[in-house]
Amino acid sequence: MRIEIDEDRCIGAGQCVLAAGDVFDQRDEDGVVVLLxxxxxxxxxxxxxxxxxxxxxxxxAIQED
Structure with a gap:
């Protein structure tokens, strides 16, 4: 599996962090996703x-191997 994020599309909803906090985080200043x-x-x-x-x-975006 390969994950890509589009920071420009992110609205900071935080659903990614709730679902997979070990893979995603959010920037403190604006809530945009951070790929860990x-x-x-x-x-x-x-x-x-x-x-x-x-x-x-x-x-x-997820690319399956």
Missing amino acids: DDSPAPERHEGARQAAALCPAAAI
Whole structure:
């Protein structure tokens, strides 16, 4: 799995952090998503998929291996 984010699309809703806080964080100053791990371990894949599905701005793209 490979994860890409589009910071310009992010609206700072924080759903990604709630779904997968070990893969995503948010900048303190504006809430924009921060990608902590662009190639997470298999046990984190489901949380990353859920985060992408929940993102209201579709700012998270996942490429499956």
